[in-house]
Amino acid sequence: MFPLFVYDPDDPRISAFRAVRERDLVGREGQFIAEGEVVLRMLIRSTRHKPKAVLIDGKRIEKLAALLSELPYDVPVYAGTQAVLDAIAGFHLHRGILAIAERGLQPTTVELLSTLSDNALVVVAIGIANHDNIGGIFRNAAAFGADAVLLDPESCDPFYRKAIRVSVGAVLSVPSARFLSNDELFEALGQGSFTPFALSPSGNLTLTELKPPARSAVLMGAEGPGLPAEVLARSTTVRISMAEGFDSLNVGTACGIVLHHLRSRPNC
Amino acid sequence: MFPLFVYDPDDPRISAFRAVRERDLVGREGQFIAEGEVVLRMLIRSTRHKPKAVLIDGKRIEKLAALLSELPYDVPVYAGTQAVLDAIAGFHLHRGILAIAERGLQPTTVELLSTLSDNALVVVAIGIANHDNIGGIFRNAAAFGADAVLLDPESCDPFYRKAIRVSVGAVLSVPSARFLSNDELFEALGQGSFTPFALSPSGNLTLTELKPPARSAVLMGAEGPGLPAEVLARSTTVRISMAEGFDSLNVGTACGIVLHHLRSRPNC
Numbered sequence: 444m445f446p447l448f449v450y451d452p453d454d455p456r457i458s459a460f461r462a463v464r465e466r467d468l469v470g471r472e473g474q475f476i477a478e479g480e481v482v483l484r485m486l487i488r489s490t491r492h493k494p495k496a497v498l499i500d501g502k503r504i505e506k507l508a509a510l511l512s513e514l515p516y517d518v519p520v521y522a523g524t525q526a527v528l529d530a531i532a533g534f535h536l537h538r539g540i541l542a543i544a545e546r547g548l549q550p551t552t553v554e555l556l557s558t559l560s561d562n563a564l565v566v567v568a569i570g571i572a573n574h575d576n577i578g579g580i581f582r583n584a585a586a587f588g589a590d591a592v593l594l595d596p597e598s599c600d601p602f603y604r605k606a607i608r609v610s611v612g613a614v615l616s617v618p619s620a621r622f623l624s625n626d627e628l629f630e631a632l633g634q635g636s637f638t639p640f641a642l643s644p645s646g647n648l649t650l651t652e653l654k655p656p657a658r659s660a661v662l663m664g665a666e667g668p669g670l671p672a673e674v675l676a677r678s679t680t681v682r683i684s685m686a687e688g689f690d691s692l693n694v695g696t697a698c699g700i701v702l703h704h705l706r707s708r709p710n711c
Numbered sequence: 712m713f714p715l716f717v718y719d720p721d722d723p724r725i726s727a728f729r730a731v732r733e734r735d736l737v738g739r740e741g742q743f744i745a746e747g748e749v750v751l752r753m754l755i756r757s758t759r760h761k762p763k764a765v766l767i768d769g770k771r772i773e774k775l776a777a778l779l780s781e782l783p784y785d786v787p788v789y790a791g792t793q794a795v796l797d798a799i800a801g802f803h804l805h806r807g808i809l810a811i812a813e814r815g816l817q818p819t820t821v822e823l824l825s826t827l828s829d830n831a832l833v834v835v836a837i838g839i840a841n842h843d844n845i846g847g848i849f850r851n852a853a854a855f856g857a858d859a860v861l862l863d864p865e866s867c868d869p870f871y872r873k874a875i876r877v878s879v880g881a882v883l884s885v886p887s888a889r890f891l892s893n894d895e896l897f898e899a900l901g902q903g904s905f906t907p908f909a910l911s912p913s914g915n916l917t918l919t920e921l922k923p924p925a926r927s928a929v930l931m932g933a934e935g936p937g938l939p940a941e942v943l944a945r946s947t948t949v950r951i952s953m954a955e956g957f958d959s960l961n962v963g964t965a966c967g968i969v970l971h972h973l974r975s976r977p978n979c
Contacts, residue, residue, distance in 0.1 A: 579961060588954035611959065651975055684975040686856035691879065692967060693847060699964040700971045707919055707952040 446504055446511075446522040452530035457521050459543050460498050463532045467604050473546050475602040477615070479538035480507065485612035487513050491547030492615055494518050500525050500539035507540070546602060552627060555591050555620040556635040559658075563590040564705055565637065567628065567662040568598040569670055571694060577601050578609025579695025580663070585613035587702035592619045593628065593660075629677050632660050639678040641670050642697060644690035646682030650704050653681055661701050666694050714772055714779075714790040720798035725789050727811050728766050731800045735872050741814050743870040745883070747806035748775065753880035755781050759815030760883055762786050768793050768807035775808070814870060820895060823859055823888040824903040827926075831858040832973055833905065835896065835930040836866040837938055839962060845869050846877025847963025848931065853881035855970035860887045861896065861928075897945050900928050907946040909938050910965060912958035914950030918972050921949055929969050934962055 449457055463476060474495070477486045486494050487510065494514060499507065501522040511520055528536045550558070556565070566584050571577055577599050584592050592601070599606065601614045622628045632639055640653065641662040662678055664670035670678075683692065683700055692700070717725055731744060742763070745754045754762050755778065762782060767775065769790040779788055796804045818826070824833070834852050839845055845867050852860055860869070867874065869882040890896045900907050908921065909930040930946055932938035951960065951968055960968070 579964065582961065583964060586953045586957045586960050649975070650971075683971065685854045686974075689854045692854055693850065693963065695961065696847065696851060696964045696967040699960060700968050703918075703951065703968045706954075707917070 446499075446501070446520045448501070449498075449521045449523040449527060449531075452527055456519070457496075457498060457531055459496060460521075460531050460541055461533070463541070463604070464534060470600075475544055475546055475607065476604045477542040477544055477612075478604060478608055479540055480510070482607060482612040482615070483540055483542050484510055485615045486542055486544050489547075489615050491618070493545045493547075495543045495545055496521065497540070497542045498523070498528065498531065499541075500528055500536070503539050550618070550620050552593055552620045552622040552631040553634060555593075555618055556631055556637065558618075559590045559635070562657050563637075564655075564658075564702070565589060565591045565593060565660045566698060566702070567593045567595075567639075567660050569595045569662060569674060570597040570665045570668065571663065572597060572599050572665065573694075574599055574603050574606040575609050576665075576694045578606040578614070579693070580698050581606070581610035581613040581617050581619075583695060583699040583702055584617045585610070586699070587706040589617065589661075589702055589706075592617055594619060594621050595625075595628070596621070596623055625671075625673060625677070640681050640701075641675050641678035642683070642701060643669055643675055643680050644682055644685075646680035648679065648681050649684050650681055650701060651684070653704065655705050659705065661698070661705070663694055663698055666691060714767075714769070714788045716769070717766075717789045717791040717795060717799075720795055724787070725764075725766060725799055727764060728789075728799050728809055729801070731809070731872070732802060738868075743812055743814055743875065744872045745810040745812055745880075746804075746872060746876055747808055748778070750875055750880040750883070751808055751810050752778055753883045754810055754812050757815075757883050759886070761813045761815075763811045763813055764789065765808070765810045766791070766796065766799065767809075768796055768804070771807050818886070818888050820861055820888045820890040820899040821902060823861070823886055824899055824905065826886075827858045827903070830925050831905075832923075832926075832970070833857060833859045833861055833928045834966060834970070835861045835863075835907075835928050837863045837930060837942060838865040838933045838936065839931065840865060840867050840933065842867055842871050842874040843877050844933075844962045845871075846874040846882070847961070848966050849874070849878035849881040849885050849887075851963060851967040851970055852885045853878070854967070855974040857885065857929075857970055857974075860885055862887060862889050863893075863896070864889070864891055893939075893941060893945070908949050908969075909943050909946035910951070910969060911937055911943055911948050912950055912953075914948035916947065916949050917952050918949055918969060919952070921972065923973050927973065929966070929973070931962055931966055934959060
């Protein structure tokens with residue numbers, strides 16, 4: 444790894460890094476941005492996604508040399524001063540590291556489920572349009588060893604820069620797939636013998652009563668509207684017991700509570 | 712409740728609402744800002760905190776009339792167009808409601824603990840300097856019926872506007888107190904017969920093994936540094952079991968998982 448020094452924010456070699464926020468909004472057609480050391484490490488070690496170029500603060504090269512040397516030889520590492528980096532990105536890059544990467548091909552929902560183990564656990568996001576919440580769901584999926592995240596058409600893109608950052612890179616390690624309709628979802632779950640558990644404040648079972656079958660899918664809706672009636676009707680509904688008068692948790696927190704229960708059930 | 716219409720952002724009657732963000736930074740000396748309908752409702756029904764003035768989008772008066780009529784007669788309600796409101800606040804006020812309120816006197820840690828029940832549960836925040844995380848902790852405390860939140864000197868102010876918003880108003884309903892040193896904390900906990908449980912990735916007990924005594928205190932540190940060694944040494948340490956290679960959760964999520972376990976333990 445020989446860093447290539449960049450002195451001019453308009454250097455055409457680093458044009459892909461320019462105006463990061465504006466491009467976040469229009470999307471990157473199969474590419475994404477990884478920020479910071481933790482996410483870069485997950486990217487470099489990912490078997491699904493490929494780094495294309497790295498841009499770092501020259502002062503960080505020494506500390507990151509070992510990690511950067513794991514990059515394939517044809518991935519350029521550009522280095523600049525903090526001021527040049529900030530001018531390229533269009534905002535203050537306080538983590539001092541950006542990488543551009545190519546997303547691996549996303550499997551279909553049926554394909555993804557068919558690769559999972561006999562006691563697989565998947566999380567299904569329905570209508571979750573907030574990047575913090577999607578990031579939180581992936582982070583919890585990774586923390587508790589869930590095997591995949593499935594997303595409906597209304598849920599936001601987990602490869603959006605902020606969602607990756609909030610997930611602490613888990614978006615790059617937990618496989619995901621997008622389904623296009625509730626029918627596609629429930630057919631795929633049925634085909635794979637996954638039991639759907641829909642989280643709802645008015646669920647029939649409390650979480651602590653839940654003894655999950657071999658393969659489970661946990662369905663989560665957005666705060667406020669929750670899951671659509673049709674989804675609840677096709678699932679076993681589960682609620683998290685709360686104090687009287689309270690019926691709402693942050694969706695990432697609710698996801699963490701459910702996955703923790705399913706993955707580390709007490710010895711009774 | 713007779714709304715007073717404001718046409719000029721420089722109207723001296725609403726000067727307390729001006730430049731909200733700049734004043735967030737300098738603090739409000741015993742006052743705080745409540746945003747949005749949900750938080751306003753909790754403020755109006757709070758027995759500890761007092762609304763001083765309300766500023767709303769004139770279009771919302773009709774829908775909010777019942778709630779606003781619960782205000783004490785001497786609390787003025789100012790109404791303006793969205794454009795006037797935005798000019799007063801200094802940013803786009805998409806919730807259309809701001810209130811200024813006076814904080815109730817905060818008890819000392821010892822005083823607060825002495826008011827709690829025999830099976831009380833308190834959360835202790837140590838070094839949590841992020842407003843989202845403090846807001847998340849209060850939200851979870853309210854959701855699972857924790858009785859109080861105690862804060863060390865490094866933890867941020869829960870009455871900061873964003874923390875109140877993220878807590879969905881729980882900052883106004885869950886009592887809190889600030890302690891000034893670990894000695895003060897542990898003496899107060901000892902005096903009240905609270906058993907301190909310190910959350911740590913290297914904790915001795917797993918959460919699911921934890922059978923809490925009558926009065927418990929859950930101690931949470933910041934992501935990254937975690938709790939100081941001295942705090943761990945003076946507590947029973949507890950870990951949340953995670954997938955191999957993972958040892959970190961968002962602190963609000965971790966708090967939710969612990970409180971859920973302590974408040975809704977399975978019938979074994």
